[in-house]
Amino acid sequence: MKTEIRARIETGEWPVNHRIPSENELVDTLGVSRMTANRALRELANEGVITRVQGKGSFVAPKKRSALALGVRNIADEILERGAVHRMDLILAQAETCGHELAAALELDIGAQSFHSVIVHNEDDVPIQLEDRFVNPAVAPDYLKQDFSRTTPNAFLTSIAPIAKTEQFIEAVLPQPWECKLLAIARSEPCILIRRRTWSQDRVVTAVRLLYPGSRYRLQSNF
Amino acid sequence: MKTEIRARIETGEWPVNHRIPSENELVDTLGVSRMTANRALRELANEGVITRVQGKGSFVAPKKRSALALGVRNIADEILERGAVHRMDLILAQAETCGHELAAALELDIGAQSFHSVIVHNEDDVPIQLEDRFVNPAVAPDYLKQDFSRTTPNAFLTSIAPIAKTEQFIEAVLPQPWECKLLAIARSEPCILIRRRTWSQDRVVTAVRLLYPGSRYRLQSNF
DNA sequence: AAGTGGTCTAGACCACTTA
DNA sequence: AAGTGGTCTAGACCACTTC
Numbered sequence: 001m002k003t004e005i006r007a008r009i010e011t012g013e014w015p016v017n018h019r020i021p022s023e024n025e026l027v028d029t030l031g032v033s034r035m036t037a038n039r040a041l042r043e044l045a046n047e048g049v050i051t052r053v054q055g056k057g058s059f060v061a062p063k064k065r066s067a068l069a070l071g072v073r074n075i076a077d078e079i080l081e082r083g084a085v086h087r088m089d090l091i092l093a094q095a096e097t098c099g100h101e102l103a104a105a106l107e108l109d110i111g112a113q114s115f116h117s118v119i120v121h122n123e124d125d126v127p128i129q130l131e132d133r134f135v136n137p138a139v140a141p142d143y144l145k146q147d148f149s150r151t152t153p154n155a156f157l158t159s160i161a162p163i164a165k166t167e168q169f170i171e172a173v174l175p176q177p178w179e180c181k182l183l184a185i186a187r188s189e190p191c192i193l194i195r196r197r198t199w200s201q202d203r204v205v206t207a208v209r210l211l212y213p214g215s216r217y218r219l220q221s222n223f
Numbered sequence: 224m225k226t227e228i229r230a231r232i233e234t235g236e237w238p239v240n241h242r243i244p245s246e247n248e249l250v251d252t253l254g255v256s257r258m259t260a261n262r263a264l265r266e267l268a269n270e271g272v273i274t275r276v277q278g279k280g281s282f283v284a285p286k287k288r289s290a291l292a293l294g295v296r297n298i299a300d301e302i303l304e305r306g307a308v309h310r311m312d313l314i315l316a317q318a319e320t321c322g323h324e325l326a327a328a329l330e331l332d333i334g335a336q337s338f339h340s341v342i343v344h345n346e347d348d349v350p351i352q353l354e355d356r357f358v359n360p361a362v363a364p365d366y367l368k369q370d371f372s373r374t375t376p377n378a379f380l381t382s383i384a385p386i387a388k389t390e391q392f393i394e395a396v397l398p399q400p401w402e403c404k405l406l407a408i409a410r411s412e413p414c415i416l417i418r419r420r421t422w423s424q425d426r427v428v429t430a431v432r433l434l435y436p437g438s439r440y441r442l443q444s445n446f
Numbered sequence: 447a448a449g450t451g452g453t454c455t456a457g458a459c460c461a462c463t464t465a
Numbered sequence: 466a467a468g469t470g471g472t473c474t475a476g477a478c479c480a481c482t483t484c
Contacts, residue, residue: 022469033455035258038470046269054470055463168444172395172413172437190395190413190437214395214413221391245450256474261451277451278482 001032002040003202009049009060010164010201020050020058047165074154075121075129075210084124090148091118091182095137105197105207106136115143117153120182127183130211139205153206161200168196170219175211183213190214224255225263232272232283243273243281297377298354302346310348313371314341314405318360328420328430329359338366340376343405350406353434362428376429384423391419393442398434406436413437 008014021029026037041058044050052058079086096102096116103110114134121129133153135143139161146156171193180187194210231237244252249260264281267273275281302309319325319339326333337357344352356376358366362384369379394416403410417433 024468033457035456035473036454038472039262039453041470052470053463054461055468057463057469166444170393170415170442170444172415172435174411174413188397188411190397192393192395192415212395219393221389221393247449256476258454258475259473261453262472264451275451276482277480278449280450280482 001026001030001036002043004030005040005044006049006164006202010162014060016060018060020060022057074152075131076152076155079121079123079128085122087122087125088148088152089120089122091120093117093144093148095144096134102134102207105204106134107204108136108138113137115140117143117148118182119148119153126216127185128212128216130179130183131208132211133206133208135206136204139200139203153208157198157206161205163198163200163205164202165199166196167198168194170194172214173211175213179211183211185213185215192217192219224249224253224259225266227253228263228267229272237283239283239285241283243283245280297375297381298344298352299375299378302344302351307347308345310345311371311375312343312345314343316340316367316371318367319357325357325430328427329357330427331359331361336360338363340366340371341405342371342376344375349439350408351435351439353402353406354431355434356429356431358429359427362423362426376431380421380429384428386421386423386428388422389419390421391417393417395437396434402434406434408436408438415440415442 005020014020020041023034023037023041026032026040027034030037041050041052045052045058049061050058051061076086076088094116095113098106098108098110098112098114100110102108102114103112106114108114115137117131117133117135119131119133120127121131131153135153135157137143140157143153143156146153172190173193175183175185175187175189175191177187179191180189183191185191191214192212194212195208196210197207198205228243237243243264246257246260246264249255249263250257253260264273264275268275268281272284273281274284299309299311317339318336321329321331321333321335321337323333325331325337326335329337331337338360340354340356340358342354342356343350344354354376358376358380360366363380366376366379369376395413396416398406398408398410398412398414400410402414403412406414408414414437415435417435418431419433420430421428
Protein backbone atom coordinates (compact mmCIF):
# COMPACT_ATOMS: atom_id res chain seq x y z
CA MET A 1 0.00 0.00 0.00
CA LYS A 2 2.49 2.58 1.19
CA THR A 3 5.16 1.00 -0.98
CA GLU A 4 2.91 1.07 -4.03
CA ILE A 5 2.47 4.80 -3.71
CA ARG A 6 6.17 5.30 -3.13
CA ALA A 7 6.98 3.20 -6.20
CA ARG A 8 4.72 5.30 -8.38
CA ILE A 9 6.56 8.40 -7.19
CA GLU A 10 10.08 7.02 -7.53
CA THR A 11 9.45 5.67 -10.99
CA GLY A 12 8.24 9.08 -12.04
CA GLU A 13 4.72 7.88 -12.79
CA TRP A 14 3.57 10.58 -10.42
CA PRO A 15 5.84 13.60 -11.00
CA VAL A 16 6.61 16.37 -8.54
CA ASN A 17 3.54 18.36 -7.48
CA HIS A 18 1.26 15.68 -8.91
CA ARG A 19 -1.97 15.32 -7.01
CA ILE A 20 -2.18 11.98 -5.20
CA PRO A 21 -5.53 10.18 -4.93
CA SER A 22 -7.42 11.20 -1.82
CA GLU A 23 -7.81 8.87 1.11
CA ASN A 24 -11.33 7.95 0.06
CA GLU A 25 -10.21 7.26 -3.50
CA LEU A 26 -7.51 4.94 -2.22
CA VAL A 27 -10.09 3.16 -0.11
CA ASP A 28 -12.07 2.40 -3.28
CA THR A 29 -9.24 1.62 -5.70
CA LEU A 30 -7.00 -0.37 -3.37
CA GLY A 31 -9.67 -1.94 -1.22
CA VAL A 32 -8.21 -0.81 2.11
CA SER A 33 -9.86 1.00 4.97
CA ARG A 34 -9.51 4.70 5.39
CA MET A 35 -7.36 4.34 8.51
CA THR A 36 -4.86 2.33 6.50
CA ALA A 37 -4.80 4.83 3.67
CA ASN A 38 -4.53 7.66 6.16
CA ARG A 39 -1.63 6.04 7.94
CA ALA A 40 0.24 5.38 4.72
CA LEU A 41 -0.13 8.97 3.53
CA ARG A 42 0.68 10.39 6.97
CA GLU A 43 3.89 8.41 7.16
CA LEU A 44 4.90 9.38 3.64
CA ALA A 45 4.34 13.01 4.65
CA ASN A 46 6.55 12.55 7.72
CA GLU A 47 9.27 11.17 5.48
CA GLY A 48 8.99 14.21 3.26
CA VAL A 49 7.90 12.22 0.20
CA ILE A 50 4.59 14.04 -0.07
CA THR A 51 3.00 17.17 1.35
CA ARG A 52 -0.55 17.32 2.58
CA VAL A 53 -2.89 20.28 2.86
CA GLN A 54 -6.16 19.98 4.66
CA GLY A 55 -9.08 20.64 2.43
CA LYS A 56 -6.95 20.44 -0.73
CA GLY A 57 -5.18 17.13 -1.04
CA SER A 58 -1.82 15.35 -1.06
CA PHE A 59 0.94 16.17 -3.50
CA VAL A 60 4.29 14.71 -4.49
CA ALA A 61 6.99 16.77 -2.76
CA PRO A 62 10.03 18.11 -4.61
CA LYS A 63 13.06 15.89 -4.14
CA LYS A 64 15.34 16.88 -1.33
CA ARG A 65 18.65 18.15 -2.47
CA SER A 66 21.29 15.82 -1.26
CA ALA A 67 24.84 14.72 -1.16
CA LEU A 68 27.04 17.60 -0.30
CA ALA A 69 30.62 16.66 0.26
CA LEU A 70 29.38 14.37 3.00
CA GLY A 71 27.04 12.48 0.74
CA VAL A 72 27.49 9.03 -0.65
CA ARG A 73 30.61 9.12 -2.71
CA ASN A 74 32.49 6.32 -4.30
CA ILE A 75 35.85 6.04 -2.58
CA ALA A 76 37.44 4.97 -5.85
CA ASP A 77 36.35 8.19 -7.55
CA GLU A 78 37.62 10.23 -4.64
CA ILE A 79 41.03 8.63 -4.81
CA LEU A 80 41.28 8.94 -8.57
CA GLU A 81 40.36 12.63 -8.35
CA ARG A 82 43.33 13.13 -6.07
CA GLY A 83 45.50 11.65 -8.79
CA ALA A 84 46.34 8.56 -6.77
CA VAL A 85 46.05 4.86 -7.52
CA HIS A 86 43.09 2.95 -6.10
CA ARG A 87 43.36 -0.74 -5.26
CA MET A 88 40.84 -3.02 -3.55
CA ASP A 89 41.77 -6.04 -1.46
CA LEU A 90 38.90 -8.47 -1.14
CA ILE A 91 39.01 -9.95 2.35
CA LEU A 92 35.71 -11.80 2.43
CA ALA A 93 32.61 -12.30 0.26
CA GLN A 94 30.03 -14.84 1.29
CA ALA A 95 26.42 -15.49 2.11
CA GLU A 96 25.45 -15.36 5.76
CA THR A 97 22.37 -15.91 7.87
CA CYS A 98 20.83 -12.84 9.49
CA GLY A 99 20.99 -12.66 13.25
CA HIS A 100 18.86 -10.31 15.27
CA GLU A 101 20.73 -7.06 14.68
CA LEU A 102 21.53 -7.67 11.04
CA ALA A 103 17.95 -8.62 10.28
CA ALA A 104 16.79 -5.37 11.82
CA ALA A 105 19.38 -3.35 9.90
CA LEU A 106 18.41 -4.84 6.55
CA GLU A 107 14.73 -5.02 7.46
CA LEU A 108 14.69 -8.75 6.76
CA ASP A 109 13.50 -11.69 8.83
CA ILE A 110 15.78 -13.36 11.32
CA GLY A 111 17.33 -16.39 9.65
CA ALA A 112 17.05 -14.89 6.18
CA GLN A 113 20.09 -14.89 3.91
CA SER A 114 22.31 -11.87 3.42
CA PHE A 115 25.50 -11.18 1.48
CA HIS A 116 28.57 -10.06 3.40
CA SER A 117 31.66 -8.49 1.90
CA VAL A 118 34.75 -7.00 3.49
CA ILE A 119 37.07 -4.94 1.34
CA VAL A 120 40.13 -2.80 2.08
CA HIS A 121 40.51 0.23 -0.17
CA ASN A 122 44.07 1.43 -0.74
CA GLU A 123 45.27 4.80 -1.96
CA ASP A 124 48.75 4.44 -3.43
CA ASP A 125 49.08 1.13 -1.55
CA VAL A 126 48.16 2.71 1.79
CA PRO A 127 45.01 1.26 3.39
CA ILE A 128 42.55 4.09 3.76
CA GLN A 129 39.08 2.57 4.12
CA LEU A 130 37.78 -0.68 5.54
CA GLU A 131 34.43 -1.44 3.97
CA ASP A 132 32.33 -3.97 5.89
CA ARG A 133 29.13 -4.40 3.95
CA PHE A 134 25.91 -6.39 4.13
CA VAL A 135 23.64 -6.54 1.11
CA ASN A 136 19.99 -7.46 0.68
CA PRO A 137 19.93 -10.46 -1.69
CA ALA A 138 16.42 -9.60 -2.80
CA VAL A 139 17.77 -6.38 -4.33
CA ALA A 140 21.09 -7.67 -5.63
CA PRO A 141 20.92 -11.45 -6.14
CA ASP A 142 24.14 -11.42 -8.21
CA TYR A 143 26.14 -9.41 -5.70
CA LEU A 144 28.62 -12.16 -4.81
CA LYS A 145 29.34 -12.86 -8.49
CA GLN A 146 30.88 -9.42 -9.01
CA ASP A 147 34.58 -8.95 -9.68
CA PHE A 148 35.51 -6.75 -6.74
CA SER A 149 38.98 -6.11 -8.07
CA ARG A 150 37.35 -4.06 -10.82
CA THR A 151 33.97 -2.74 -9.68
CA THR A 152 33.34 -1.26 -6.25
CA PRO A 153 30.29 -2.53 -4.36
CA ASN A 154 29.07 1.05 -4.31
CA ALA A 155 29.23 1.37 -8.08
CA PHE A 156 27.55 -1.98 -8.65
CA LEU A 157 24.73 -1.36 -6.20
CA THR A 158 23.92 2.14 -7.39
CA SER A 159 23.82 0.83 -10.95
CA ILE A 160 21.11 -1.73 -10.20
CA ALA A 161 19.17 0.14 -7.51
CA PRO A 162 18.88 3.94 -7.52
CA ILE A 163 19.28 5.37 -4.04
CA ALA A 164 16.06 6.82 -2.69
CA LYS A 165 17.10 7.47 0.92
CA THR A 166 20.21 7.40 3.02
CA GLU A 167 20.72 7.20 6.76
CA GLN A 168 24.18 7.96 8.00
CA PHE A 169 25.95 8.20 11.34
CA ILE A 170 29.47 9.48 11.85
CA GLU A 171 31.37 8.52 14.97
CA ALA A 172 34.88 8.43 16.36
CA VAL A 173 35.94 5.00 17.61
CA LEU A 174 38.97 2.94 18.43
CA PRO A 175 39.48 0.08 15.97
CA GLN A 176 39.13 -3.60 16.79
CA PRO A 177 42.26 -5.76 16.63
CA TRP A 178 41.33 -7.37 13.35
CA GLU A 179 40.57 -3.95 11.88
CA CYS A 180 43.99 -2.71 12.96
CA LYS A 181 45.63 -5.55 11.06
CA LEU A 182 43.71 -4.89 7.87
CA LEU A 183 44.33 -1.15 7.98
CA ALA A 184 47.90 -1.50 9.25
CA ILE A 185 47.42 0.92 12.14
CA ALA A 186 48.01 0.93 15.89
CA ARG A 187 45.27 -0.02 18.30
CA SER A 188 45.35 3.46 19.78
CA GLU A 189 44.70 5.21 16.50
CA PRO A 190 41.29 6.90 16.48
CA CYS A 191 39.19 6.19 13.43
CA ILE A 192 36.20 7.75 11.74
CA LEU A 193 33.35 5.28 11.53
CA ILE A 194 30.53 5.89 9.09
CA ARG A 195 27.52 3.65 9.42
CA ARG A 196 25.27 4.02 6.46
CA ARG A 197 22.11 2.40 5.18
CA THR A 198 20.59 3.08 1.79
CA TRP A 199 17.09 2.42 0.54
CA SER A 200 15.66 1.92 -2.91
CA GLN A 201 11.93 1.67 -3.41
CA ASP A 202 11.29 1.14 0.28
CA ARG A 203 13.72 -1.75 0.61
CA VAL A 204 17.04 -1.60 2.39
CA VAL A 205 19.69 -2.15 -0.26
CA THR A 206 22.73 -2.30 1.94
CA ALA A 207 24.09 -1.58 5.39
CA VAL A 208 27.76 -0.68 5.51
CA ARG A 209 30.40 0.26 8.06
CA LEU A 210 33.17 2.41 6.65
CA LEU A 211 36.23 2.74 8.87
CA TYR A 212 38.90 5.35 8.12
CA PRO A 213 42.17 5.82 10.03
CA GLY A 214 41.99 9.26 11.59
CA SER A 215 45.51 10.12 10.57
CA ARG A 216 44.94 9.36 6.91
CA TYR A 217 41.48 10.63 6.20
CA ARG A 218 39.14 13.44 6.98
CA LEU A 219 35.74 14.45 5.72
CA GLN A 220 35.23 17.81 4.12
CA SER A 221 32.07 19.75 3.41
CA ASN A 222 31.87 23.24 2.07
CA PHE A 223 28.64 25.09 1.59
CA MET B 224 -1.35 11.33 25.08
CA LYS B 225 1.90 11.00 23.17
CA THR B 226 3.19 14.11 24.88
CA GLU B 227 2.26 12.76 28.31
CA ILE B 228 4.34 9.66 27.75
CA ARG B 229 7.22 11.73 26.43
CA ALA B 230 7.00 13.99 29.48
CA ARG B 231 7.22 11.03 31.85
CA ILE B 232 10.35 9.90 30.05
CA GLU B 233 11.98 13.31 29.87
CA THR B 234 11.35 14.09 33.52
CA GLY B 235 13.05 10.85 34.43
CA GLU B 236 9.89 9.41 35.95
CA TRP B 237 10.43 6.52 33.56
CA PRO B 238 14.19 5.94 33.36
CA VAL B 239 16.08 4.27 30.54
CA ASN B 240 15.04 0.66 29.95
CA HIS B 241 11.95 1.17 32.08
CA ARG B 242 8.99 -0.85 30.95
CA ILE B 243 6.23 1.35 29.54
CA PRO B 244 2.57 0.43 30.14
CA SER B 245 1.23 -1.80 27.42
CA GLU B 246 -1.23 -0.55 24.84
CA ASN B 247 -4.12 -2.13 26.68
CA GLU B 248 -3.04 -0.61 29.98
CA LEU B 249 -2.93 2.83 28.37
CA VAL B 250 -6.42 2.25 27.02
CA ASP B 251 -7.66 1.73 30.58
CA THR B 252 -5.64 4.38 32.42
CA LEU B 253 -5.85 7.17 29.86
CA GLY B 254 -9.26 6.37 28.46
CA VAL B 255 -8.21 6.27 24.82
CA SER B 256 -8.78 3.62 22.22
CA ARG B 257 -6.12 1.06 21.42
CA MET B 258 -5.51 2.52 17.96
CA THR B 259 -4.66 5.84 19.56
CA ALA B 260 -2.33 4.27 22.08
CA ASN B 261 -0.77 2.17 19.36
CA ARG B 262 -0.16 5.16 17.15
CA ALA B 263 1.40 7.15 19.96
CA LEU B 264 3.79 4.35 20.87
CA ARG B 265 4.58 3.58 17.23
CA GLU B 266 5.50 7.19 16.56
CA LEU B 267 7.62 7.40 19.69
CA ALA B 268 9.42 4.28 18.51
CA ASN B 269 10.04 5.87 15.10
CA GLU B 270 11.50 8.88 16.84
CA GLY B 271 13.82 6.62 18.77
CA VAL B 272 12.37 7.57 22.16
CA ILE B 273 11.29 4.01 22.94
CA THR B 274 11.95 0.55 21.58
CA ARG B 275 9.26 -2.05 21.12
CA VAL B 276 9.54 -5.83 21.10
CA GLN B 277 6.60 -7.92 20.05
CA GLY B 278 5.47 -10.18 22.82
CA LYS B 279 7.54 -8.40 25.44
CA GLY B 280 6.64 -4.76 25.67
CA SER B 281 7.84 -1.19 25.12
CA PHE B 282 10.88 0.24 26.83
CA VAL B 283 12.49 3.64 27.24
CA ALA B 284 15.40 3.83 24.78
CA PRO B 285 18.82 5.20 25.73
CA LYS B 286 19.10 8.84 24.72
CA LYS B 287 20.32 9.45 21.24
CA ARG B 288 22.89 12.13 20.91
CA SER B 289 23.21 12.81 17.25
CA ALA B 290 23.07 15.75 14.97
CA LEU B 291 22.95 16.75 11.38
CA ALA B 292 26.39 16.60 9.89
CA LEU B 293 25.34 18.99 7.21
CA GLY B 294 24.88 22.55 8.15
CA VAL B 295 25.87 24.59 11.13
CA ARG B 296 23.69 23.93 14.10
CA ASN B 297 23.63 25.51 17.48
CA ILE B 298 24.60 22.93 20.08
CA ALA B 299 22.24 24.50 22.58
CA ASP B 300 19.25 24.03 20.27
CA GLU B 301 20.27 20.45 19.63
CA ILE B 302 20.39 19.67 23.30
CA LEU B 303 17.12 21.40 24.07
CA GLU B 304 15.42 19.50 21.26
CA ARG B 305 16.44 16.30 22.94
CA GLY B 306 14.67 17.52 26.04
CA ALA B 307 17.89 17.87 28.03
CA VAL B 308 19.39 20.75 29.95
CA HIS B 309 22.14 22.79 28.32
CA ARG B 310 24.80 24.50 30.40
CA MET B 311 27.90 26.40 29.28
CA ASP B 312 31.09 26.63 31.28
CA LEU B 313 33.19 29.57 30.19
CA ILE B 314 36.84 28.54 30.41
CA LEU B 315 38.47 31.50 28.72
CA ALA B 316 37.53 34.70 26.89
CA GLN B 317 40.24 37.17 25.96
CA ALA B 318 41.90 39.13 23.19
CA GLU B 319 45.01 37.60 21.64
CA THR B 320 47.55 38.51 19.03
CA CYS B 321 47.47 36.51 15.82
CA GLY B 322 50.39 34.24 15.16
CA HIS B 323 51.20 32.83 11.80
CA GLU B 324 48.61 30.07 11.63
CA LEU B 325 45.79 31.99 13.26
CA ALA B 326 46.33 34.96 11.00
CA ALA B 327 46.04 32.67 8.00
CA ALA B 328 42.89 31.04 9.35
CA LEU B 329 41.14 34.35 9.98
CA GLU B 330 42.62 35.97 6.89
CA LEU B 331 44.11 38.75 9.04
CA ASP B 332 47.63 40.14 9.29
CA ILE B 333 50.18 38.63 11.62
CA GLY B 334 50.17 40.60 14.86
CA ALA B 335 46.57 41.69 14.45
CA GLN B 336 44.18 41.27 17.35
CA SER B 337 41.71 38.41 17.62
CA PHE B 338 39.19 37.24 20.21
CA HIS B 339 39.61 33.82 21.74
CA SER B 340 36.96 31.91 23.71
CA VAL B 341 36.90 28.41 25.14
CA ILE B 342 33.60 26.99 26.31
CA VAL B 343 32.49 23.56 27.51
CA HIS B 344 28.92 22.68 26.59
CA ASN B 345 27.15 20.27 28.92
CA GLU B 346 24.08 18.16 28.28
CA ASP B 347 22.45 17.27 31.59
CA ASP B 348 25.75 18.12 33.29
CA VAL B 349 27.74 15.82 31.03
CA PRO B 350 30.44 17.60 28.97
CA ILE B 351 29.61 16.98 25.35
CA GLN B 352 31.38 19.65 23.31
CA LEU B 353 34.56 21.62 23.76
CA GLU B 354 34.31 24.81 21.72
CA ASP B 355 37.63 26.51 21.03
CA ARG B 356 36.84 29.58 18.99
CA PHE B 357 38.66 32.51 17.42
CA VAL B 358 36.67 35.50 16.23
CA ASN B 359 37.45 38.31 13.82
CA PRO B 360 37.16 41.58 15.88
CA ALA B 361 36.37 43.53 12.72
CA VAL B 362 33.12 41.59 12.37
CA ALA B 363 32.19 41.29 16.04
CA PRO B 364 33.84 44.05 18.06
CA ASP B 365 31.59 43.39 21.07
CA TYR B 366 32.21 39.64 21.14
CA LEU B 367 33.99 39.56 24.50
CA LYS B 368 31.25 41.60 26.18
CA GLN B 369 28.67 38.85 25.67
CA ASP B 370 27.25 36.88 28.57
CA PHE B 371 28.28 33.39 27.58
CA SER B 372 26.24 31.78 30.30
CA ARG B 373 23.16 32.86 28.39
CA THR B 374 23.93 33.26 24.70
CA THR B 375 26.04 30.83 22.71
CA PRO B 376 28.80 32.29 20.53
CA ASN B 377 27.10 30.65 17.59
CA ALA B 378 23.80 32.39 18.27
CA PHE B 379 25.49 35.76 18.82
CA LEU B 380 27.64 35.59 15.72
CA THR B 381 24.88 34.44 13.39
CA SER B 382 22.71 37.26 14.69
CA ILE B 383 25.17 39.96 13.72
CA ALA B 384 26.69 38.35 10.63
CA PRO B 385 24.65 36.04 8.37
CA ILE B 386 26.67 33.06 7.23
CA ALA B 387 27.52 33.19 3.56
CA LYS B 388 29.95 30.31 3.32
CA THR B 389 31.18 27.48 5.49
CA GLU B 390 34.26 25.32 5.30
CA GLN B 391 34.25 22.26 7.48
CA PHE B 392 36.53 19.30 8.15
CA ILE B 393 35.61 16.30 10.24
CA GLU B 394 38.33 14.14 11.74
CA ALA B 395 38.88 11.52 14.40
CA VAL B 396 41.59 12.42 16.90
CA LEU B 397 42.88 11.62 20.34
CA PRO B 398 42.37 14.49 22.78
CA GLN B 399 45.12 16.55 24.33
CA PRO B 400 45.64 16.30 28.10
CA TRP B 401 43.99 19.64 28.84
CA GLU B 402 41.06 18.69 26.60
CA CYS B 403 40.63 15.44 28.52
CA LYS B 404 40.35 17.37 31.75
CA LEU B 405 37.73 19.76 30.44
CA LEU B 406 35.63 16.99 28.88
CA ALA B 407 36.22 14.54 31.75
CA ILE B 408 37.34 11.72 29.48
CA ALA B 409 40.27 9.32 29.26
CA ARG B 410 43.28 10.10 27.10
CA SER B 411 42.54 7.04 24.99
CA GLU B 412 39.01 8.10 24.14
CA PRO B 413 38.66 8.92 20.44
CA CYS B 414 36.94 12.21 19.68
CA ILE B 415 35.25 13.77 16.71
CA LEU B 416 36.96 17.02 15.76
CA ILE B 417 35.13 19.50 13.59
CA ARG B 418 37.19 22.40 12.31
CA ARG B 419 34.97 25.00 10.80
CA ARG B 420 35.38 28.46 9.34
CA THR B 421 32.47 30.68 8.39
CA TRP B 422 32.40 33.70 6.14
CA SER B 423 30.07 36.68 5.98
CA GLN B 424 30.36 39.21 3.22
CA ASP B 425 33.71 37.86 2.13
CA ARG B 426 35.28 38.18 5.57
CA VAL B 427 36.12 35.30 7.90
CA VAL B 428 33.82 35.63 10.89
CA THR B 429 35.18 32.85 13.03
CA ALA B 430 37.36 29.78 13.08
CA VAL B 431 36.33 27.13 15.55
CA ARG B 432 37.45 23.71 16.74
CA LEU B 433 34.59 21.59 18.10
CA LEU B 434 35.66 18.49 20.00
CA TYR B 435 33.14 15.79 20.89
CA PRO B 436 33.83 12.66 22.95
CA GLY B 437 33.23 9.72 20.61
CA SER B 438 31.32 7.80 23.24
CA ARG B 439 28.85 10.60 23.87
CA TYR B 440 28.17 12.05 20.50
CA ARG B 441 27.69 11.15 16.89
CA LEU B 442 26.78 13.03 13.78
CA GLN B 443 23.74 12.07 11.80
CA SER B 444 22.70 12.97 8.30
CA ASN B 445 19.70 11.59 6.51
CA PHE B 446 18.80 12.48 2.95
C1' DA C 447 -2.80 -19.89 28.15
C1' DA C 448 -2.17 -15.11 28.69
C1' DG C 449 -0.16 -10.98 27.42
C1' DT C 450 2.38 -8.36 24.08
C1' DG C 451 2.88 -5.59 19.82
C1' DG C 452 1.49 -5.44 14.39
C1' DT C 453 -2.03 -4.65 11.60
C1' DC C 454 -6.38 -3.98 9.71
C1' DT C 455 -11.65 -2.76 9.13
C1' DA C 456 -15.80 0.15 9.69
C1' DG C 457 -17.67 4.09 11.15
C1' DA C 458 -17.72 8.68 13.12
C1' DC C 459 -16.98 13.87 14.09
C1' DC C 460 -14.25 17.89 13.18
C1' DA C 461 -11.69 21.81 10.66
C1' DC C 462 -10.41 23.41 6.49
C1' DT C 463 -10.66 24.48 1.34
C1' DT C 464 -12.99 25.14 -2.89
C1' DA C 465 -16.82 26.16 -5.55
C1' DA D 466 -22.42 21.97 -0.19
C1' DA D 467 -18.98 18.73 -1.20
C1' DG D 468 -14.56 17.10 -0.73
C1' DT D 469 -10.26 17.15 1.75
C1' DG D 470 -7.19 15.76 5.58
C1' DG D 471 -6.95 15.18 11.15
C1' DT D 472 -8.33 12.50 14.56
C1' DC D 473 -10.58 9.22 17.26
C1' DT D 474 -13.42 4.86 18.92
C1' DA D 475 -14.51 -0.09 18.97
C1' DG D 476 -13.56 -4.40 17.61
C1' DA D 477 -10.95 -7.96 15.33
C1' DC D 478 -7.16 -11.40 13.80
C1' DC D 479 -2.37 -12.51 13.80
C1' DA D 480 2.61 -13.50 15.35
C1' DC D 481 5.47 -13.50 18.99
C1' DT D 482 7.07 -14.06 23.96
C1' DT D 483 6.65 -15.72 28.49
C1' DC D 484 4.96 -18.70 31.96
